[in-house]
Amino acid sequence: MKGRVAVYTDPRGPLEIREYPVPDPLPGGVLVRMRQANLCGSDLHFWRGHGPFAPGTPIVLGHEGVGTVAALGAGVTTDNLGRALRVGDRIVYSYFKPCGKCWACVSGKAACPTRNRDWIGRRADESPYFNGTYGDYHYLFPGHWIYRVPDELPDELASPVNCALCEVIYALHRGRITLGDTVVVQGAGGLGLYAAAVARELGAAHVVAFDRLPARLDLARQFGADVTVNVDETTPEEREVIVRDHSDGIGADLVIELVGSPAVVPEGIRLLRPGGTYVWVGNIGVGRCVEIEPAQVVRLHKSILGIIAYEQWAIPRALDFLLRTRAKYPFRKIISHQFPFERVNEALAVADAGECIRAALVF
Numbered sequence: 001m002k003g004r005v006a007v008y009t010d011p012r013g014p015l016e017i018r019e020y021p022v023p024d025p026l027p028g029g030v031l032v033r034m035r036q037a038n039l040c041g042s043d044l045h046f047w048r049g050h051g052p053f054a055p056g057t058p059i060v061l062g063h064e065g066v067g068t069v070a071a072l073g074a075g076v077t078t079d080n081l082g083r084a085l086r087v088g089d090r091i092v093y094s095y096f097k098p099c100g101k102c103w104a105c106v107s108g109k110a111a112c113p114t115r116n117r118d119w120i121g122r123r124a125d126e127s128p129y130f131n132g133t134y135g136d137y138h139y140l141f142p143g144h145w146i147y148r149v150p151d152e153l154p155d156e157l158a159s160p161v162n163c164a165l166c167e168v169i170y171a172l173h174r175g176r177i178t179l180g181d182t183v184v185v186q187g188a189g190g191l192g193l194y195a196a197a198v199a200r201e202l203g204a205a206h207v208v209a210f211d212r213l214p215a216r217l218d219l220a221r222q223f224g225a226d227v228t229v230n231v232d233e234t235t236p237e238e239r240e241v242i243v244r245d246h247s248d249g250i251g252a253d254l255v256i257e258l259v260g261s262p263a264v265v266p267e268g269i270r271l272l273r274p275g276g277t278y279v280w281v282g283n284i285g286v287g288r289c290v291e292i293e294p295a296q297v298v299r300l301h302k303s304i305l306g307i308i309a310y311e312q313w314a315i316p317r318a319l320d321f322l323l324r325t326r327a328k329y330p331f332r333k334i335i336s337h338q339f340p341f342e343r344v345n346e347a348l349a350v351a352d353a354g355e356c357i358r359a360a361l362v363f
């Protein structure tokens with residue numbers, strides 16, 4: 001049996017669809033038949049050439065998605081909550097896998113530096129080939145966190161769980177929202193929309209969303225933001241006044257960066273109240289810098305947290321969050337564009353132009 005994968009080799013080059021033999025899963029592993037795979041900002045960063053691999057290396061991008069169990073390796077009978085797992089079950093799963101044997105892992109942090117070794121750490125032209133979600137199959141080595149998806153959640157809702165939604169839930173958990181907080185969301189793309197809703201559900205009094213696209217700001221209001229600000233129509237000084245107006249004059253308790261541009265960082269620091277927390281999520285592009293004034297952070301006891309990846313509990317809680325709130329927030333709108341898998345390069349072009357909330361490949 002053969003299957004297709006979309007292979008990246010050079011920055012901004014087209015992904016090439018190749019066919020490879022589909023391997024059987026190892027004992028403890030799972031072979032996933034993809035149903036929907038989304039284009040995440042990380043995939044775009046990598047495609048633009050900001051990834052941690054040498055140009056010319058063939059890589060299967062794609063890490064966000066939902067699929068069904070195509071084959072179970074020996075010994076796999078349940079998901080990670082002990083529920084029976086069978087061929088054909090719809091699942092979401094961690095695309096990364098902590099090694100369990102480094103200082104991050106043994107101290108219980110989500111920062112394992114080799115967590116992506118079976119994804120972008122493997123070449124697309126070497127077995128098992130199906131290393132990411134941009135393919136008919138995704139080959140999971142033993143040890144990934146796998147959860148059955150409730151029937152009530154369609155693929156459009158479930159597919160962003162294993163990256164976008166879990167990332168936001170974990171980031172806001174680490175940033176600690178307290179009842180009545182004022183939260184600023186920099187960037188109202190897919191992650192920003194989730195952040196508005198999750199911050200609201202965690203008890204924020206005010207959610208202030210920044211973006212430059214009016215359509216995204218409209219959506220942010222539907223996702224729980226009570227204040228939306230177009231950054232192209234306001235100055236940083238005006239935005240600081242808006243945030244103070246919604247925080248008893250003191251500034252935001254928490255700012256979350258979901259833009260993926262270093263340029264927004266100095267402003268995020270300034271918007272925080274004394275003692276506030278700035279959570280960085282979007283800036284994963286290697287080698288991209290900005291100048292900041294550390295005294296702004298030190299003198300006012302501000303905290304900065306960098307968050308990538310998450311702890312296992314985030315997946316079942318994300319699924320539960322969607323089940324409980326799916327009538328309240330228009331989660332289907334997060335997947336704004338869908339393309340058949342073979343049109344992956346059109347999907348990339350749309351996502352690269354910033355014209356969509358989230359583009360998806362369907363199989």
Ligand SMILES: [Zn+2]
Pocket residue numbers: 040041042043063064163164
């Ligand atoms: Zn992602």
Ligand SMILES: [Zn+2]
Pocket residue numbers: 098099100101102103104105112113114
């Ligand atoms: Zn580790």
